[in-house]
Amino acid sequence: MANRFFMTRTLPGALSFWVLTAATPLAEDWPNFRGPDYDGISDETGWRKNWAEKPPAVVWKAEVGIGFSAFVVADGRALTLGHIQDQEVLSCFDETTGERLWRHRFPSELGAKFYIGGPGSTPTVDVANGLVYQLGKWGEVYCLSLEDGSVKWFRNVAQEEKLSVPSWGFNGSPLLSGELVVLNLGPAGMALNRQTGETVWSSRGDAAGYSTPVPYEDIVIVSSGDGWSGVETLTGATRWTIDWATRYGVNAADPIVWDGKVFVSSGYQKGSGLFSLNRGELPRTWAQRLFRSQQNAPVRLGAYLYGIDGDSSSRAKLKCLEWETGEVQWTEDTGYGAVAAADNHLIYLRADGRLGLAEASPKAFEPIAETKVLTRDCWTVPVLANGRIFCRNSRGQAVAVDVRTLP
Numbered sequence: 377m378a379n380r381f382f383m384t385r386t387l388p389g390a391l392s393f394w395v396l397t398a399a400t401p402l403a404e405d406w407p408n409f410r411g412p413d414y415d416g417i418s419d420e421t422g423w424r425k426n427w428a429e430k431p432p433a434v435v436w437k438a439e440v441g442i443g444f445s446a447f448v449v450a451d452g453r454a455l456t457l458g459h460i461q462d463q464e465v466l467s468c469f470d471e472t473t474g475e476r477l478w479r480h481r482f483p484s485e486l487g488a489k490f491y492i493g494g495p496g497s498t499p500t501v502d503v504a505n506g507l508v509y510q511l512g513k514w515g516e517v518y519c520l521s522l523e524d525g526s527v528k529w530f531r532n533v534a535q536e537e538k539l540s541v542p543s544w545g546f547n548g549s550p551l552l553s554g555e556l557v558v559l560n561l562g563p564a565g566m567a568l569n570r571q572t573g574e575t576v577w578s579s580r581g582d583a584a585g586y587s588t589p590v591p592y593e594d595i596v597i598v599s600s601g602d603g604w605s606g607v608e609t610l611t612g613a614t615r616w617t618i619d620w621a622t623r624y625g626v627n628a629a630d631p632i633v634w635d636g637k638v639f640v641s642s643g644y645q646k647g648s649g650l651f652s653l654n655r656g657e658l659p660r661t662w663a664q665r666l667f668r669s670q671q672n673a674p675v676r677l678g679a680y681l682y683g684i685d686g687d688s689s690s691r692a693k694l695k696c697l698e699w700e701t702g703e704v705q706w707t708e709d710t711g712y713g714a715v716a717a718a719d720n721h722l723i724y725l726r727a728d729g730r731l732g733l734a735e736a737s738p739k740a741f742e743p744i745a746e747t748k749v750l751t752r753d754c755w756t757v758p759v760l761a762n763g764r765i766f767c768r769n770s771r772g773q774a775v776a777v778d779v780r781t782l783p
Contacts, residue, residue: 406761407450409498409549409588410630411716416675418718418760424779425721427733427745432777434749435764436474440467441772442486443494444547444671449761450501451522453477455508458772459486459494464512466499468525471762474776478525480510480518487513487545491688492753492770496547496586502570509557509570513545517559519573529573533561537575540583542601542625547586551596553609558589558596564605564614565589565598577612586628586671592653597638601625604640606653616658622646629669632676634699637661643670643687650702662702667695672714672757675722680705680738682722688712688755694724696738708741714757725750725758725767731777749775 404412404420411418424432441458448455454471457464464484468477486493500509501522510518515534520527534541539561548560556567562579569576585599595606595615603620604627607613620627623644632639638658641648647665651658667674667685674683679699685707686692692712696705712727721744722734729750735742750769759766763780 404761405450405503406759407448407501407503408552409446409448409500410673410757411759414590414630415632416673416716416757417677418716420760420762421719422781423718423760423763424781425719425733425744427747431745431747432731432765432779434775435778436469436776438467438469438474438476438774439772440768440774441465441494442492442770443772444496444756444770445768446498446756447759447761447766447768447774448499448501449759449766450503451506453501453522454761454766454776455499455501456768456774457495457497457499457510459484460772462486464495464516466508466510466520466525468508468522471764471776480520480525480527482512482516482518484513484516489544491544494770496545498549498588500550500552502552509550509552511546511548511550511559513547514541515539515546515561517550517557517568517573519557519570531568531573533559533566533568533575537561537566537578537580539566539580542583542586544586546584547628548584548598549588551589551591553591553596556609558609560584560587560589560598563600563602564607565596565612567609567612579607579612583625586626587630590630590633592633592638597631597633599627599631601627603627604631604638616653616655618649618651618658620646620649626670628671629673632673632681634676639676639681639699641667641669641673643668648697648702650699661700664702666704667697667702671755675715675717677717677720677736680736682717682736683715684710684713686712688727688753694741696741698738705738706740713754716757716760718760723758723760723765725754725756727754728752729754729769731758731765731767749777
């Protein structure tokens with residue numbers, strides 16, 4: 377993992393090597409859901425934070441289709457999923473200009489069950505091999521060329537493996553690990569060979585949860601409607617489980633692992649819990665109902681968590697939570713939305729389309745400024761990559777906001 381404060385890009389020419397410095401700004405791609413370290417935190421430094429004096433400007437807009445897929449940004453491209461005219465569509469844009477470079481489409485049902493519908497997963501980019509992996513809402517898995525969107529391989533694993541489909545479809549994003557593509561399909565995950573798409577291991581039984589697999593050492597953590605499992609990445613063998621039954625089976629927010637413990641949270645009044653990592657049933661450090669992540673996981677900065685407490689239909693709030701005790705440090709009435717972080721700052725997007733910036737402090741909410749960038753409903757996390765923040769709403773409006781520090 378890169379040092380968050382000191383590692384810079386490789387220098388050009390004959391002097392190419394890694395240099396440690398605190399002064400040089402660092403730009404950062406965002407190739408998968410919740411970023412390079414799977415934690416919702418960008419390593420980027422040097423981006424502009426004086427929003428009160430100079431509000432960030434929208435530099436391009438696009439229509440991407442109905443849904444809740446986040447952006448990924450890699451190799452000069454920005455990608456996200458949406459639903460357009462009875463098709464699931466993967467759109468690829470030039471990161472800088474917003475020019476649409478290609479689209480990949482296939483027939484798909486909207487799935488508007490008590491909400492607007494559309495895909496909830498996010499594509500994953502393999503920059504080294506020029507590939508992008510896509511999990512469709514109903515179990516379609518594609519490996520595509522990042523260059524032009526051409527299909528390298530395809531499988532409808534839900535049909536082929538006879539998997540139970542959750543009520544709102546599959547919403548977890550693909551995780552690349554070694555030669556595997558790990559997916560939150562089945563009650564304890566599934567892995568495919570990333571070169572061929574062949575099944576390496578799978579799980580059967582009850583439906584999957586809605587989170588993305590999270591790597592930790594030699595395991596991945598996946599959700600079902602009944603809880604969480606730590607499974608061996610190479611074999612799929614279950615190491616441990618957390619019983620965590622949530623209303624409607626919506627275990628959707630990704631778990632957070634740190635300091636030998638795992639944090640889980642879900643909405644519908646379920647709450648949060650911290651568990652010590654071990655084999656078998658994990659010892660519980662604490663559990664409470666004062667912080668409930670319905671969809672978007674919080675970010676951890678130091679010994680504190682920052683995120684949205686509450687459901688999309690409730691009076692949700694932005695809260696700071698102490699990791700070790702679960703005690704709420706402060707509460708801000710922001711409404712529903714999502715939070716990312718970079719350079720010890722919170723980047724949050726309210727459901728009504730206001731993009732905000734605040735210093736991260738456990739003492740109090742420290743807002744800097746907010747700017748309106750979209751119309752409602754914004755439930756998808758904003759993404760900072762290479763001096764731009766990429767945002768979208770559920771109706772398919774997407775924007776890139778410039779926060780570069782220019783000479």
